[in-house]
Structures are given as structure tokens and as C-alpha cells.
Amino acid sequence: MGDWLSQNGLLLGLATLDGLSYAAAVFMVAVGLNLVFGVLRILNIAHGSLYAIGGYAAASLSLFLSSRGLPEWLSLPALVVAAALVGVLLGPVIERLLLRRVEGQEPVLQLLVTFALFMVLEDLQKLVWGVQPVVSDTPVRLLGNVEIPFGADTIPFTAYQLFVLPGIALLTLVGLAWFLRRTLAGRMIVAVTEDREAARAMGIDAAKVTLLTFTAGAALAALGGALASPVASLVPGVGAQTIVLSFAVVATAGLGRVEGAAVTALLIGLGRAFAVYFEPELEVVVPYIIMVLVLLIRPQGLFGTPETRRI
Amino acid sequence: MSRSTEILLALIGAALVLALAWAVPWLRFVMTIALAKGLAVLGILLLLRAGQVSFGHALYLAFAAYAVAFGASVVPETLVLLPLAALGAALLGLVVGLFVVRYREIFFGMLNLALSMVFYSVLEKFYAITHGTDGIRLPPTTFAGQTLSNEAQGWAMLVLALLLSLGFGALIRAYLASPMGQALAGIKTRETRLEFMGISGRRVLLAAYVLSALMAGCGGAVLAMTTRHVTPALAYWTASGELVFIAILGGAGSVFGPFLGAVAYELTRVYAAALVADAWQMILGLVLLLVILFAPGGLWGMGRALLARRRSA
Amino acid sequence: MVAKIVAPPALSQPGSGHVLGPVTxxxxxxxxxxxxxxxxxxxxxxxxxxxxxxxxxxxxxxxxxxxxxxxxxxxxxxxxxxxxxxxxxxxxxxxxxxxxxxxxxxxxxxxxxxxxxxxxxxxxxxxxxxxxxxxxxxxxxxxxxxxxxxxxxxxxxxxxxxxxxxxxxxxxxANATPEVLSALLYLLRAKPDFRSIAVVNQDYAWGRDSWDIFRTGLQALKPGVRVAAELFPRFGATDFSTEITRLLALRPDVVLSTTWGGDLDAFIRQSFDRKLFERSTFVLPLAESSLERVGKSLPAGHIIGARGDHWFLHPSxxxxxxxxxxxxxxxxxxxxxxxxxxxxxxxxxxxxxxxxxxxxxxxxxxxxxxxxxxxxxxxxxxxxxxxxxxxxxxxQGLEDQLIGTTLHTDKYPFAVMTDMVVFPAASVTAPVGQKSLDWLKTLKPDMVQALPQPVAYKP
Missing domain, CATH: 3.40.50.2300 (Response regulator)
Structure with missing residues (x-):
């Protein structure tokens, strides 16, 4: 063990850096879904589509800015603006027109509404943005590289990957936790998450809370895509692949727990990075292995509370 | 609806499928696939009775399909491969079931999804054996010892699928009416009450789960011997989603639903693909949205409502 | 008015006959x-x-x-x-x-x-x-x-x-064998002294198959090359940063990737951002299909191909x-x-x-x-x-293969090819009746000397 550590210690350090930045990306993918699930009790399959649309919108906005010859630094706030736009434009529409109409129906119907929406959005996105990969990497180029020492060598990392992604993820985590605990609107959301009926009885407008939460969730999904857009190439099918990962995170985390999503994202991020370094063949199944292991030990998920047995 | 009406309806349905397949040869293939999927959806319906949605039942379909693909090079006999593959799927269902029936709702759904995705990855990882996404081509199989022409083999598979559908349809109808089936509904309403009566909710769910895996296995075997090419895509999560889609499209209220839904689904998909090759997915999605919003009982529920209205008029 | 393209007839064409046959x-x-x-x-x-x-x-x-x-x-x-x-x-x-x-x-x-x-x-x-x-x-x-x-x-x-x-x-x-083998042969001539190689392929049939072909050919033509890493990221992966860090640390002489589409675009951009192109020579047999999209993120001096002799600036x-x-x-x-x-x-x-x-x-x-x-x-x-x-x-079709090295010019906003070699189809395709992997094992190192001469980019 000692031998192995001294040989691979430096590599472990690199793997940790990679793992952290990947964890940040995973957290951003899943946090919105987790929030929505907590309040609406709907596993939103269209979350993956919102992620993709957020990414496309951010790339388009950034390309538009640079085509107008506007300063490059604008591309950074553009990521957030694009995500917010997608959330505000699509979130309320989806919630009002579709989800509200199946409220109180069987869970499977609610689930399938989002599945149907996913199918529609998938083709719609293709009609708008075509099939050729879309990318705008101005933000990454803008911030440049950081050299990380590695023995006698140095390894370049992009500042975007090392600081911006984890930074925004951390801000989102802290901001969301603060919002949910310290603000009235946040507490209303928590109340509805815990017990919808009781919250209603206390005079909380559950419909309004639902609308607010879904819009926030949609914006967070879009933000996840927007943050990935400077690095990743957006192609048809991104949504389908994203959704599986975020499902795994939500189930592992426990229902509607923001901290749970963060811890799970860390587990998956680090697990995947270590897999790439030491056992590459396992990389693809890491999220599922983690999920199955966690649920074996804690059937209600990492941060979930066991449901009281109703009679 | 009385039992004799249902039998009559089932026979009329079977005759319609056969007539359609005879009149329009290329639809014979589509009908066989639809019935194969219908069998798997019948299992989804069983679990839906308990209020549980499996988002990973394509696992059993794909498992049986690959079992047939590998088995066909050893014993190329349809009537041996089919039961073996289905039993294999049921056995897998038992092993997995022992684990997943401890969970409910989202955890149940997601664990199923995770396991089917693990199987999907395994099919890709063991590339040397499975040929990964290229998939495996099935050698021709005999039917009851006879080597059939392609045409006859196609008919044999359709008839086999029809018989399986009728058989399992009748079985599931009886099962749902039996105490075991009633107990399933108990899991959905209040599982604790069930346990106060001395019935283990887990055991009830496990029985249904294994049965559903068996039917998905039959469907997978028929599917593999009809398309004669299997790929890991059979186990991808969207394939499982498709099964749930069909269950709702057809209507979860009756054993007719899955088959009605599967035929409607496959036909919609084929026609949508023929009309707009690059937006078929959107059309399917819109159809599903319309059904959920305006006919949550599915096609079967819609048909029944129409019948009832005519009768009362 | 632009002239229309119609394939020249392969054989002398018979009379056109009546235009409309009897409608059934x-x-x-x-x-x-x-x-x-x-x-x-x-x-x-x-x-x-x-x-x-x-x-x-x-x-x-x-x-x-x-x-x-x-x-x-x-x-x-x-x-x-x-x-x-x-x-x-x-x-x-x-x-x-x-x-x-x-x-x-x-x-x-x-x-x-x-x-x-x-x-x-x-x-x-x-x-x-x-x-x-x-x-x-x-x-x-x-x-x-x-x-x-x-x-x-x-x-x-x-x-x-x-x-x-x-x-x-x-x-x-053509099929996968000539497409991958020609890239290998090109590499062996362009960079005969490389000692280590790493592969980053998509985790599906093509990624696995193409590496099998490349490795089998490599073992026959230049035994003793060290395989530093075999990485198979998820098909449809968008984030290659972990793989890239690993390659930066390993410093293999050559990085092979038969990846394509959005995956390849992302891999090229991220490798460029993190200067991996400066440490290793890349061999990208499908990069022609990404050139216009990745622009100058793909630096000069790397080996690319196009699954055939497909190149709008084909030398001959x-x-x-x-x-x-x-x-x-x-x-x-x-x-x-x-x-x-x-x-x-x-x-x-x-x-x-x-x-x-x-x-x-x-x-x-x-x-x-x-x-x-x-x-x-x-x-x-x-x-x-x-x-x-x-x-x-x-x-099976016999189709020539074109492999070249990337070059930046002022004329195009993306990399083009120079030192292009057109491999005659018959020389890189497994003969009728032979399985590719068996045939590849029979290849001899002197095959590399017999390759056609490279042709430089002509502005």
C-alpha cells in the first residue's frame, strides 16, 4: 500500500482535480432535477432536453455576441443569461400547460408526460439547431490555463475547468441551501417538499410554489447545459445521455436533497476519475455501481429520510 | 365486460392481426414485433397494478434476445430456444427481484433502470463475445424440427407470438382476479394494511416481478427470432421507456391494453417515419401527450367509453 | 449557371429508349x-x-x-x-x-x-x-x-x-481495415521512431474494432511499441478532461483516436486548450469530417484521414x-x-x-x-x-485511401492536408476470402518502404 501510494500519489492528486471538476458538472446536471422532484414528485425526463436546449442557447448567444464584435468577456455572463432565459421562457409554459393538467393523477402518467415532452423537444431542438455539433469555446480561451506541478513536469489545466465550473457549482449549492433555509420563498418550497397537505393547510399557495420551483429547476438544467457548452460539443442525443446520469444522482442522493446531490456528484466525479486512471474499463458503469451500493446500504438514499409507514 | 365477450374480442383481435398480415405482407413483421413488445408490456401492466413503474424492463427483453442469439448456434430450434430464454429471463428476474422488491416508487424505477444500463454496458464491454453495438446476427432456426422457408418462418413466428399473447393474456387476467392479483392492488393503496393481514408485500411483488420478467423474456425471444439481429440498444433506457409508453397508450385497465397499445405504437411509428423521416419522434410524443391529457385510460379506455356511450344511446 | 455533375458512364451508354414505360x-x-x-x-x-x-x-x-x-x-x-x-x-x-x-x-x-x-x-x-x-x-x-x-x-x-x-x-x-491500416502505415513512415502509443476511442463496436485492427497491424509491422494507455470513454462523451490529464502525464509519443462527430470535436478542442497536441503526435483517421467545425483548434503536424480518398483538395x-x-x-x-x-x-x-x-x-x-x-x-x-x-x-468495394498531415494556410479557416499519400486500395485491403485480423498478422515491416511518395499541399 505504501509503495503503491508513493508511486501513484501524484497521479491521485491529478485524478482528484479531474474528479472535482467533473463532479461540479454532474452536480449542475442533477441539482435542478432533484429540486423539482422534491416539490412536484415528478421525475422530469425532459430535464435532459432542457439541459441540451440551455447548452445550445448559450452557444448561440455567445456566437451571436462574437459575430457582432462585442467584447469577449461578455460570453461569460452570456452563459447565465441564456440559461435564465430558457428557464423563464420554457419552465412556466411546461408547468402550466402540461404538468398542472396531470396534477393528482397517477405518478406514471405524470412521468410519461415528461417522457412525451422529451420526445417532442428532442426533435424540436434538431429543427432549430440542426445536427452538426455546435460549440462556442470563447469562455475557455478567454480564461487561459493554469499549470499544475506534477513531479518535474507541469500539467496544464484550463482555468475554466479548474475554477469556473467548481466555483459556480459551489455558488449554486451554497446559494440554494441559503435560499431554501433563510428566505420565505425557500421555506415555502421546503414545506411543500416535506408535506404538501400540511403546507396548504398553513396557507401556502402550493400552485405558486410549484410553478416557481419548476421554473428554477428548468433554469438550473439549462445552466448545466450552458456551463458545459464551452467545453462539450452539442449534438442530437445529448439530452438522452444526460438524463440517465442525473437520474442516478437523484436516486442516490435521496429525494429532493440538495446536499445529497452534491455528495453524490462528488462520489461519482471522483469515482469516475479514479476509474479512468486505474481501471478505465469501469468508467462507464461507475454511476450505477455507486447508486446500487448506496441503495443497498441506505434504501432511502444518502440523505433521504425513511418514509413513515402510513396505515 | 363479460368473460365470453372478452374471449370473443380476443379472437376477433387475433383474426384481425392475421388478416392484416396476410393483406399487407410487410406488416406481418411489424405485427410480430408489436406482439412481442406487447408481451413485455403485459409485465409492465402487472407491476403498474402495484403502483410500481419499472424503467428497466428492457433488461429482460434484451437478456432473452441475447440468450436466443447465443443459444441458436448450439440448438437452432425455436421451440427449445424460446422457453429456455424465457426461463433464463425469469431466473434473472428472480435474482434481481429479490433485491429490487425491497424498494418502492422512484427507487424501484431507478434501480431497474440502473441494472438495465449496467447490462447495456456489459454487452458493449465484452466486445470480444458480443460484438458490441454491431450486435449478433442469428443463424436460421428450425421450427419443431422443420427447416422452414423465410416466408413460412415469418408466419410461424407471428402465430407463435399470437398464441403466446392469447395465453399470457388469459393467464394475467386470471392472475389479477386471484388473491395474488388483488394483493398487488393492495401494495398500491396501502401496503401496511396488506401486511396487517399477514401478507408479505415483498413476496406478492416478487411473484409479479418474476412473472413480468418471464413475459418480457418471451417477448425478447420472439423479437430476436423475428428481427434476427440483436444489439445492446435493446437494453438502453429509452427501450424501457418505450414499454411504459405502450402500457399507457394502450391503457393499464385491461390485458387488452398492452397489445392494443403495442400495435398502435408500432403502426404510428412506422407511418410517422414514412411521412416525416426526421420528426417521427415528435409525432409519437404528441400522440402520447394527447392520450394522457384527453384519454388517460388509454386506447382501451377510449374504446370502452365509446362502446358504453353507444349502448346507452 | 453551374455545370451539373453527372457521373460519367462507366461503359458506353446504349440508346436512351422511350422515356416512359407502360405504367402498371x-x-x-x-x-x-x-x-x-x-x-x-x-x-x-x-x-x-x-x-x-x-x-x-x-x-x-x-x-x-x-x-x-x-x-x-x-x-x-x-x-x-x-x-x-x-x-x-x-x-x-x-x-x-x-x-x-x-x-x-x-x-x-x-x-x-x-x-x-x-x-x-x-x-x-x-x-x-x-x-x-x-x-x-x-x-x-x-x-x-x-x-x-x-x-x-x-x-x-x-x-x-x-x-x-x-x-x-x-x-x-472500403471497410475498416484499409481505413485504419493506411493511417498506421502513414504513421510508420512519417514518425518511424515512436516508442509508445495511447488510444482514446469511443466505447462501442467501431472504437474497439478499429483499435484491434491498428494494434494487430502495429504488432506485425513494428513490434515492441509500448501501449501506454487504452481509454474507451463513453460513446457520446463530451468531457475528455480526465483522459487528457492522464495523457499529459503519460506523454505517449503517439495518440490514436478513431473518434468522430461531436465527440471528436470536443476531444480536439479540449486537447488544444490543454496543449496535448504539443506533447504527442495525434493520429485521427476520421478527422476530415470535423475539420471545418474545429477550425484552427487542430494544429499543424498531425496525421488525419477521411475513410477513403475523400478530400476536396485531392492532389490527383x-x-x-x-x-x-x-x-x-x-x-x-x-x-x-x-x-x-x-x-x-x-x-x-x-x-x-x-x-x-x-x-x-x-x-x-x-x-x-x-x-x-x-x-x-x-x-x-x-x-x-x-x-x-x-x-x-x-x-467488397476497393477504394483508395488518402492520409495526410495537417497544415495551416491563410486560404482556409481550418487545417488542410499536406504530405498526402494515396494508398492503392489493393495494397491495404485484405484479399478475398481472408479475415482481416489474420491477414494483418502476415504483414511485413518492409511494406512501409514500398509506400507511394507523399504529395505536398499546393496553394
Missing amino acids: RRAALLGAMGGVGSLALAGRSAQAQASKPAEIKVGIATFLSGPSSVFGVPGRQAAEMLFDELNEAGGIGGVKVRPIFVDEGPGVDHFVGEYRRLVQSENVNLIFAGISSADCLACAPLSDEMKRPTLLWDCGTQRIFEDGKYEYAFRTQ PRDPALLARFTENYRKRFNTYPIYSTHHMAQAVFAMKAAYEKAIAAKGGAWPTDAELAAAFKGLEFPSLTGSVRIREDG
Whole structure:
């Protein structure tokens, strides 16, 4: 063990850096879904589509800015603006027109509404943005590289990957936790998450809370895509692949727990990075292995509370 | 609806499928696939009775399909491969079931999804054996010892699928009416009450789960011997989603639903693909949205409502 | 007015004959019903039409959804353009051609149904299928079963004609073996002293297969190279940062990646951002299809290929005017440079035209049956946009391979190729009846010395 550590210690350090930045990306993918699930009790399959649309919108906005010859630094706030736009434009529409109409129906119907929406959005996105990969990497180029020492060598990392992604993820985590605990609107959301009926009885407008939460969730999904857009190439099918990962995170985390999503994202991020370094063949199944292991030990998920047995 | 009406309806349905397949040869293939999927959806319906949605039942379909693909090079006999593959799927269902029936709702759904995705990855990882996404081509199989022409083999598979559908349809109808089936509904309403009566909710769910895996296995075997090419895509999560889609499209209220839904689904998909090759997915999605919003009982529920209205008029 | 591209006839063309054959009763009925109705009721038609049809219907399977549509949609665009141009020039033997597109996106089980529909309901005369190797493996036996000539227009797996024998299926392009082997040979000559290699391939059949071919060839041609890492990120991966860190730390001499599409774009950009290109020489056999999108993120001095001899600046095209016209017309219509999948589509279209003309000539001007048309493909030599392709007796096409090194010029906003080597098809393709991996093991290192001379980029 000692031998192995001294040989691979430096590599472990690199793997940790990679793992952290990947964890940040995973957290951003899943946090919105987790929030929505907590309040609406709907596993939103269209979350993956919102992620993709957020990414496309951010790339388009950034390309538009640079085509107008506007300063490059604008591309950074553009990521957030694009995500917010997608959330505000699509979130309320989806919630009002579709989800509200199946409220109180069987869970499977609610689930399938989002599945149907996913199918529609998938083709719609293709009609708008075509099939050729879309990318705008101005933000990454803008911030440049950081050299990380590695023995006698140095390894370049992009500042975007090392600081911006984890930074925004951390801000989102802290901001969301603060919002949910310290603000009235946040507490209303928590109340509805815990017990919808009781919250209603206390005079909380559950419909309004639902609308607010879904819009926030949609914006967070879009933000996840927007943050990935400077690095990743957006192609048809991104949504389908994203959704599986975020499902795994939500189930592992426990229902509607923001901290749970963060811890799970860390587990998956680090697990995947270590897999790439030491056992590459396992990389693809890491999220599922983690999920199955966690649920074996804690059937209600990492941060979930066991449901009281109703009679 | 009385039992004799249902039998009559089932026979009329079977005759319609056969007539359609005879009149329009290329639809014979589509009908066989639809019935194969219908069998798997019948299992989804069983679990839906308990209020549980499996988002990973394509696992059993794909498992049986690959079992047939590998088995066909050893014993190329349809009537041996089919039961073996289905039993294999049921056995897998038992092993997995022992684990997943401890969970409910989202955890149940997601664990199923995770396991089917693990199987999907395994099919890709063991590339040397499975040929990964290229998939495996099935050698021709005999039917009851006879080597059939392609045409006859196609008919044999359709008839086999029809018989399986009728058989399992009748079985599931009886099962749902039996105490075991009633107990399933108990899991959905209040599982604790069930346990106060001395019935283990887990055991009830496990029985249904294994049965559903068996039917998905039959469907997978028929599917593999009809398309004669299997790929890991059979186990991808969207394939499982498709099964749930069909269950709702057809209507979860009756054993007719899955088959009605599967035929409607496959036909919609084929026609949508023929009309707009690059937006078929959107059309399917819109159809599903319309059904959920305006006919949550599915096609079967819609048909029944129409019948009832005519009768009362 | 831009001149239209029509494939030059492979053989002297017989008289065009009367333009419209007798319209069959069924066709008239179908025409009258039109639309969806015809779909349901069409069926039971004669299999072998020996009389001249009203039009030649071609079912074309391509990806219109999912990640592979980066090849599929350009393929369809090329088909639309070439079919239009073919029709403006009078069609084939005086008969117009019409494409019917189907999406490969939903998977093999759906595609097998679509194939049947194309044959039995649309009653197509030919089928072009497909991009996915799984679809090709599934439809090659179907083509024999349904006796409908089928051109495998883009799929890569070498297994089709090495594991099976078909009378109605033909491949109008090369397969994975020459595509990967030529890149290896090029590397061995351009950088003979490399000692270590790492591979980053997509985790699916093509990624695994191509590495198998490369590694087997490498062991035969230059034994003793150390494999530093074998990484197979998820198909559709967008984040390669972990893989890149690992490669930066390992410093292999060569990085091989047969990745394509959005995955390759992301891999190139991220490698560029983190200076991996400065530490290792990249070998990217499919990078031609990403060049325009990644722009100058792909630095000079790396080895790239195009699954064939497909390159709009090909150093020695057989018919320079043909290539220039195609590139120009395609750019005008779709506002992008044509990539290899458009070339592959062109080859399928040109092969169809050449085979019809060959079969008509063989029959003294009469219209061929399906079987006669299929027979015409065997041994057929037809023009491609850059050279010519011959279909061997086993159905496999012999297509030259072009590999080059990237170069930046002021003329294009993306990397182009220099030091281009065109590998003659026969020298890099496994002979008839031999399996690729067995054949690769028999290769001798002196093969590298016998390669054709590289040709530099000419501005």
C-alpha cells in the first residue's frame, strides 16, 4: 500500500482535480432535477432536453455576441443569461400547460408526460439547431490555463475547468441551501417538499410554489447545459445521455436533497476519475455501481429520510 | 365486460392481426414485433397494478434476445430456444427481484433502470463475445424440427407470438382476479394494511416481478427470432421507456391494453417515419401527450367509453 | 449557371429508349390513392420487374436523428443534390430516379421493419443502407432473402463480407481495415521512431474494432511499441478532461483516436486548450469530417484521414472538374464543405448508374430484372468523385485511401492536408476470402518502404 501510494500519489492528486471538476458538472446536471422532484414528485425526463436546449442557447448567444464584435468577456455572463432565459421562457409554459393538467393523477402518467415532452423537444431542438455539433469555446480561451506541478513536469489545466465550473457549482449549492433555509420563498418550497397537505393547510399557495420551483429547476438544467457548452460539443442525443446520469444522482442522493446531490456528484466525479486512471474499463458503469451500493446500504438514499409507514 | 365477450374480442383481435398480415405482407413483421413488445408490456401492466413503474424492463427483453442469439448456434430450434430464454429471463428476474422488491416508487424505477444500463454496458464491454453495438446476427432456426422457408418462418413466428399473447393474456387476467392479483392492488393503496393481514408485500411483488420478467423474456425471444439481429440498444433506457409508453397508450385497465397499445405504437411509428423521416419522434410524443391529457385510460379506455356511450344511446 | 455533375458512364451508354414505360395498373392505383392510404394497402407486387419502370425508386437508410446524424444528414443532402442533377440530365436510361429516406436512428429492430416496408410497400428498386454497421449486418442477409439489390453505402465493419456471402448486397466503399491500416502505415513512415502509443476511442463496436485492427497491424509491422494507455470513454462523451490529464502525464509519443462527430470535436478542442497536441503526435483517421467545425483548434503536424480518398483538395483526382463541381455545388446549396459521407453517397449513386447502364447494355438495351441488376454490380468499376472504385467478386468495394498531415494556410479557416499519400486500395485491403485480423498478422515491416511518395499541399 505504501509503495503503491508513493508511486501513484501524484497521479491521485491529478485524478482528484479531474474528479472535482467533473463532479461540479454532474452536480449542475442533477441539482435542478432533484429540486423539482422534491416539490412536484415528478421525475422530469425532459430535464435532459432542457439541459441540451440551455447548452445550445448559450452557444448561440455567445456566437451571436462574437459575430457582432462585442467584447469577449461578455460570453461569460452570456452563459447565465441564456440559461435564465430558457428557464423563464420554457419552465412556466411546461408547468402550466402540461404538468398542472396531470396534477393528482397517477405518478406514471405524470412521468410519461415528461417522457412525451422529451420526445417532442428532442426533435424540436434538431429543427432549430440542426445536427452538426455546435460549440462556442470563447469562455475557455478567454480564461487561459493554469499549470499544475506534477513531479518535474507541469500539467496544464484550463482555468475554466479548474475554477469556473467548481466555483459556480459551489455558488449554486451554497446559494440554494441559503435560499431554501433563510428566505420565505425557500421555506415555502421546503414545506411543500416535506408535506404538501400540511403546507396548504398553513396557507401556502402550493400552485405558486410549484410553478416557481419548476421554473428554477428548468433554469438550473439549462445552466448545466450552458456551463458545459464551452467545453462539450452539442449534438442530437445529448439530452438522452444526460438524463440517465442525473437520474442516478437523484436516486442516490435521496429525494429532493440538495446536499445529497452534491455528495453524490462528488462520489461519482471522483469515482469516475479514479476509474479512468486505474481501471478505465469501469468508467462507464461507475454511476450505477455507486447508486446500487448506496441503495443497498441506505434504501432511502444518502440523505433521504425513511418514509413513515402510513396505515 | 363479460368473460365470453372478452374471449370473443380476443379472437376477433387475433383474426384481425392475421388478416392484416396476410393483406399487407410487410406488416406481418411489424405485427410480430408489436406482439412481442406487447408481451413485455403485459409485465409492465402487472407491476403498474402495484403502483410500481419499472424503467428497466428492457433488461429482460434484451437478456432473452441475447440468450436466443447465443443459444441458436448450439440448438437452432425455436421451440427449445424460446422457453429456455424465457426461463433464463425469469431466473434473472428472480435474482434481481429479490433485491429490487425491497424498494418502492422512484427507487424501484431507478434501480431497474440502473441494472438495465449496467447490462447495456456489459454487452458493449465484452466486445470480444458480443460484438458490441454491431450486435449478433442469428443463424436460421428450425421450427419443431422443420427447416422452414423465410416466408413460412415469418408466419410461424407471428402465430407463435399470437398464441403466446392469447395465453399470457388469459393467464394475467386470471392472475389479477386471484388473491395474488388483488394483493398487488393492495401494495398500491396501502401496503401496511396488506401486511396487517399477514401478507408479505415483498413476496406478492416478487411473484409479479418474476412473472413480468418471464413475459418480457418471451417477448425478447420472439423479437430476436423475428428481427434476427440483436444489439445492446435493446437494453438502453429509452427501450424501457418505450414499454411504459405502450402500457399507457394502450391503457393499464385491461390485458387488452398492452397489445392494443403495442400495435398502435408500432403502426404510428412506422407511418410517422414514412411521412416525416426526421420528426417521427415528435409525432409519437404528441400522440402520447394527447392520450394522457384527453384519454388517460388509454386506447382501451377510449374504446370502452365509446362502446358504453353507444349502448346507452 | 453551374455545370451539373453527372457521373460519367462507366461503359458506353446504349440508346436512351422511350422515356416512359407502360405504367402498371398497380402503380396507377397507388398514384391515385396517394399518401398514407397507399402505405397500408400496398403489397403483393411482382418481385422481378423486367419492364421499364416509370421511375427508379431508391430507399436510402441514413441517420436523421441521434449523434450519427452528423454524417447522415450530409449524406442525405448529397443524395438530394445528386438525384436532382441525375434527373436534370435525363435520369438513368431515360428513367427518373427518386429517393425515399428512412431514419436509422431508432435502431436495428425498427430498421429491419423499414427495410421490409421499402421493399414490399414502397416497392423500391434498390436500397442504400446504411451508416450503422449493425444495420448493414442485419440487412445484407435480408437483401438476399428479398432479392433486392442493396448498396452498403457507408458502414465500416469488415465482418460483412468476411463472415458472409451475399448475392444482392454490395459495398461501394472500403471497410475498416484499409481505413485504419493506411493511417498506421502513414504513421510508420512519417514518425518511424515512436516508442509508445495511447488510444482514446469511443466505447462501442467501431472504437474497439478499429483499435484491434491498428494494434494487430502495429504488432506485425513494428513490434515492441509500448501501449501506454487504452481509454474507451463513453460513446457520446463530451468531457475528455480526465483522459487528457492522464495523457499529459503519460506523454505517449503517439495518440490514436478513431473518434468522430461531436465527440471528436470536443476531444480536439479540449486537447488544444490543454496543449496535448504539443506533447504527442495525434493520429485521427476520421478527422476530415470535423475539420471545418474545429477550425484552427487542430494544429499543424498531425496525421488525419477521411475513410477513403475523400478530400476536396485531392492532389490527383481522376477528373478534377468533377470534384471541383461537386464541391462548389455542395457548398452553394448547403453552405459547408462536403465531408466523406457525401463522397460515400456519391459513390453509391454513381455505382447505381453504372450498374444499370452495364446491365442494360448486357441485355441489348432491354430493362434488367433485379437479379440481372444485382449481377451487374459484381466486378463493376465505377467512378468516384476523386478516383474510381471496383467491386470485388465478394461484394467488397476497393477504394483508395488518402492520409495526410495537417497544415495551416491563410486560404482556409481550418487545417488542410499536406504530405498526402494515396494508398492503392489493393495494397491495404485484405484479399478475398481472408479475415482481416489474420491477414494483418502476415504483414511485413518492409511494406512501409514500398509506400507511394507523399504529395505536398499546393496553394
